Amino acid sequence: MKKDTLILSFESSCDETSVAVIKNGKQILSNIIATQIKSHQRFGGVVPEVASRHHVEEITVCIQMAMDEAEVDYDDLDAVAVTYGPGLVGSLLIGIMAAKTVAFAHDLPLIKSNHLAGHIYSANFVTDLEYPFMALLVSGGHTELVYVKAPGEFETLGDTRDDAVGEAYDKIGRVLGINYPAGKEVDRLAGIGKDTFDFPRAMVQEDNLDFSFSGLKSAFINTVHHADQVHEELSKEDLAASFQGAVLDILANKTFRAIKTHPVKQLVVAGGVAANQGLRSRLASEVAKRNDDIELVFPPLRLCGDNAAMIGAIAQIQYDKKDFADLTVNADPSLDF
Amino acid sequence: MLFIMKILAFDTSNKPLTVAVVEDGKCLARMDSSELKTHSVSLLPDIQESLETAGLSVNDIDRIAVADGPGSYTGVRIAVTVAKTLAFTLDKPLVGISSLRLLAADGTDDKLVVALEDARNDNAFAGAYIKKSGEVVNVIEDQHISMSRLFEKLSNYPAEQIQFVNASEHLAELINEAMPKASVVLTKDSLPDAVKLAQIAENAEPVKDINAFVPTYLRLTQAEHDWIEKGHKEDGNISYVEEI
Numbered sequence: 263m264k265k266d267t268l269i270l271s272f273e274s275s276c277d278e279t280s281v282a283v284i285k286n287g288k289q290i291l292s293n294i295i296a297t298q299i300k301s302h303q304r305f306g307g308v309v310p311e312v313a314s315r316h317h318v319e320e321i322t323v324c325i326q327m328a329m330d331e332a333e334v335d336y337d338d339l340d341a342v343a344v345t346y347g348p349g350l351v352g353s354l355l356i357g358i359m360a361a362k363t364v365a366f367a368h369d370l371p372l373i374k375s376n377h378l379a380g381h382i383y384s385a386n387f388v389t390d391l392e393y394p395f396m397a398l399l400v401s402g403g404h405t406e407l408v409y410v411k412a413p414g415e416f417e418t419l420g421d422t423r424d425d426a427v428g429e430a431y432d433k434i435g436r437v438l439g440i441n442y443p444a445g446k447e448v449d450r451l452a453g454i455g456k457d458t459f460d461f462p463r464a465m466v467q468e469d470n471l472d473f474s475f476s477g478l479k480s481a482f483i484n485t486v487h488h489a490d491q492v493h494e495e496l497s498k499e500d501l502a503a504s505f506q507g508a509v510l511d512i513l514a515n516k517t518f519r520a521i522k523t524h525p526v527k528q529l530v531v532a533g534g535v536a537a538n539q540g541l542r543s544r545l546a547s548e549v550a551k552r553n554d555d556i557e558l559v560f561p562p563l564r565l566c567g568d569n570a571a572m573i574g575a576i577a578q579i580q581y582d583k584k585d586f587a588d589l590t591v592n593a594d595p596s597l598d599f
Numbered sequence: 600m601l602f603i604m605k606i607l608a609f610d611t612s613n614k615p616l617t618v619a620v621v622e623d624g625k626c627l628a629r630m631d632s633s634e635l636k637t638h639s640v641s642l643l644p645d646i647q648e649s650l651e652t653a654g655l656s657v658n659d660i661d662r663i664a665v666a667d668g669p670g671s672y673t674g675v676r677i678a679v680t681v682a683k684t685l686a687f688t689l690d691k692p693l694v695g696i697s698s699l700r701l702l703a704a705d706g707t708d709d710k711l712v713v714a715l716e717d718a719r720n721d722n723a724f725a726g727a728y729i730k731k732s733g734e735v736v737n738v739i740e741d742q743h744i745s746m747s748r749l750f751e752k753l754s755n756y757p758a759e760q761i762q763f764v765n766a767s768e769h770l771a772e773l774i775n776e777a778m779p780k781a782s783v784v785l786t787k788d789s790l791p792d793a794v795k796l797a798q799i800a801e802n803a804e805p806v807k808d809i810n811a812f813v814p815t816y817l818r819l820t821q822a823e824h825d826w827i828e829k830g831h832k833e834d835g836n837i838s839y840v841e842e843i
């Protein structure tokens with residue numbers, strides 16, 4: 263019988279300090295997440311230097327809690343894994359230095375993992391992944407369509423040409439007077455309002471699989487500013503619904519276009535924006551409408567945001583391939599697939 | 600039986616990186632690099648190599664010593680994160696020593712040694728120390744201060760008794776104008792020495808709460824500074840970081 267693998271994993275690429283203990287890449291024994299949202303809300307967005315400082319405050323507490331909750335000792339562990347990019351360099355470095363130190367102190371193999379791959383493999387806690395599968399990765403930093411050919415083998419089919427989708431939510435949220443992170447509140451308002459403004463759906467006519475949200479964002483901001491100038495009161499709910507309507511059209515259009523050229527059995531939706539209720543129901547109804555035999559996989563809300571459990575999931579694949587790193591690992595802030 | 604303390608000491612608060620393994624005040628191994636190497640890349644391999652040279656396992660170490668700032672924010676965080684994680688994960692005592700005290704330890708005996716770090720715009724992180732019979736005694740506490748204010752504070756001391764260490768070219772110019780009789784050691788000649796760090800740390804009080812150990816930045820971030828300028832106040836009841 264195959265022995266179980268336990269991986270202690272670290273994630274600190276942005277404003278969450280997270281440490282997890284993952285069994286066989288499938289089972290979460292612990293997944294401690296310390297979020298700094300309240301701190302950065304003071305400034306209306308993530309301030310890198312503040313984020314780095316908080317990570318140093320939290321890191322050993324998170325390790326302690328992750329080990330305690332999993333009821334494991336260092337002797338039980340098989341490897342240490344850490345996100346090495348993409349992300350904020352100062353933030354990444356705290357998780358990297360801590361992970362290297364634990365690996366060195368306890369003589370454990372070290373695995374350096376890609377944050378984006380981690381997001382995609384958060385689906386591994388929900389279902390058994392069947393290759394090839396498609397992933398729509400949507401977050402504050404990324405909007406990508408990724409074709410996953412085999413375990414740990416990624417091909418980016420489409421990427422954003424400007425803003426990430428979550429970033430667009432934050433920017434239009436600011437115009438509506440919603441503090442960062444705005445996604446959840448815009449999603450709520452959109453559920454109440456109607457798509458009356460007919461904002462542009464950028465690039466849906468084009469044959470490529472890339473995204474663009476800056477035109478939509480500008481159209482939104484211009485509409486609100488113009489109304490302000492003529493002292494006209496616009497419905498926040500309708501504005502939100504119109505923005506979200508355009509976003510969902512763009513995401514759905516490109517995603518199903520990708521599935522047409524790259525047939526798959528599973529569509530994984532991952533990243534912070536995967537928590538969006540509008541996106542969840544839209545993709546579900548598209549799948550039903552198309553009568554495709556596609557399993558739609560959404561990670562639970564807790565695993566949509568940044569967390570170390572997802573790093574433990576991708577790290578297990580690297581562990582099986584003996585894809586180990588040495589103690590010289592450094593942050594790679596602009597890492598891609 | 601006499602207890603002989605083995606200390607692992609390191610500093611990455613500025614450009615030089617220094618690591619040492621010291622036993623009972625004597626250096627068993629040390630590694631220094633003054634070149635522009637990436638501390639995040641070199642620190643763990645250098646610690647590993649120093650321990651190998653000393654013929655010790657990391658478990659044999661009795662105490663971990665780190666220079667905890669002020670200095671380059673990222674640089675200080677790298678060493679502090681490694682030191683705190685190592686002390687935490689191996690359950691070893693941890694000692695944090697001011698990066699300025701460490702620089703002052705290289706000054707001349709009986710002088711008032713003013714350790715500096717250029718903080719731009721004619722400001723510095725500065726602390727004044729006197730070295731007496733092996734001890735490095737603090738006289739003016741470490742602070743973020745304008746150079747003109749620092750010169751005022753030092754005006755009670757005879758200038759020829761003052762030695763500035765780790766002065767950037769620019770700070771050296773300001774010093775030569777304001778206190779021409781003081782001596783100045785430039786940054787390129789002020790190398791922190793992890794052996795001295797270990798020696799200072801041997802008699803220092805270990806950190807009580809390793810989880811709460813953070814760098815001594817001596818400065819708020821620009822964002823927090825601006826936020827307070829706008830009239831906001833820190834609310835002691837709000838926890839900015841929450842477990843979810």
Ligand SMILES: [Zn+2]
Nearest residue numbers: 381401567568
């Ligand atoms: Zn993320």
